Amino acid sequence: MTRGFNFSAGPAALPEAVLRQAQAELLEWGGARASVMEVSHRGKEFMALAEESERDLRDLLDMPSNYKVLFLQGGATQHFAQIPMNFARREGVADYVVSGAWGEKAVREGSPYTRVRLAASSLDSNYTCIPSRGQWDLDPRAAYVHYTPNETIHGVEFHDVPDTGDVPLVADMSSNILSRPLDVSRFGLIYAGAQKNIGASGLVVMIVREDLLERCPRDIARIMSYAEHAAHGSLLNTPNTFGWYLAALVFKWLKAEGGLAAIGERNRVKAERLYAAIDASAGFYVNRVECSARSWMNVPFFLPRPELDAMFLAESKEAGLLALKGHKAVGGMRASIYNAMPLAGVDALVDFMRDFARRHG
Ligand code: PMP
Secondary structure, rough: OOOOOEEOOOOOOOOOOHHHHHHOOOOOOOOOOOOOOOOOOOOOOHHHHHHHHHHHHHHHHHHOOOOEEEEEOOHHHHHHHHHHHHHHHOOOEEEEEEEOOHHHHHHHOOHHHHHHEEEEEOOOHHHOOOHHHOOOOOOOOOEEEEEEEOOOOEEEEEEOOOOOOOOOEEOOOOOOOOOOOOOHHOOOOOEOOOOOOOOOOEEEEEEEHHHHHOOOOOOHHHHHHHHHHHHOOOOOOOOOOHHHHHHHHHHHHHHHHHHHHHHHHHHHHHHHHHHHHHHHHOOOOOOOOOHHHEEEOOOEEEEOOOOOOHHHHHHHHOOOOOOOOOOOOOOOOEOOOOOEEEEEEEHHHHHHHHHHHHHHH
């Protein structure tokens, strides 16, 4: 058996070069004479990795100096709750723009900690578009505006950064961080679970504008406070050292691939090829997302008859094309084509889809 092309939504495919390096270094890492998993997070080797990984991420994003980078745990879901705990007041308000299932979850988890306002939602389209900007009902007193630039389940992506004036913009970029160049200065806070474009699950990368950290309340547990994590270089307690190490390798890989401009161009081509194949299938395959909001990362699509689903999944798996089953909330198929998916993987999927449609159309 060989490795297939893995279209999993997350945990998702990692660059093969990164996995090979991790494999080669598993027993003895750098000069440590031990695995990276076996050394102190406060030792000089790990501290050097922490610093270099932050430097690489800053380089990749051309990050302004008034932003802090945090390497945290808890998954994005924990931060749905922790963000309002840190940046909103219980009696204040925070605005949420919801364009899919993850935005809904952010609302649900955030609600115990502040008055969550639904400023806009595209639920009435079954999340096949993003709420049109003219209809956003933003409160200028809101602590922040939260949105999900890429909805992993519904395959809906913002291709521009919304303007929220003086109200800080908070973005759950779990499924599209580092997929193209980004103007960090437009955001108050960016956070992402690592298991799609950064590395392995169990790590969350957060980029936060320094002035926001002054809002963190002092009467919460230190471990919940982003200001405390920032003050301690994300080493307040034992971090996910192996996850951090993998992220560091992925940042190096991205730089070697030419940075975010190059990876963004590759992602655009991958997405265009896959949507073009869907749209050229004479209705055999259908993607219901409004063209201007189609995700470059997650491509849901449907077959003409649900009874074909099981056959499509079995045959694609046999062909080495893995994890194409759609999320149960949407059904059908979903191809996730994050940074680590090579163009050859998308081409193999497109060839398979054409052949399958010819045989069953
Ligand atoms: N937000 C988005 C956009 C996601 O795709 C996911 C996971 N698929 C989450 C949040 C939740 O992440 P976690 O399971 O790491 O809490």
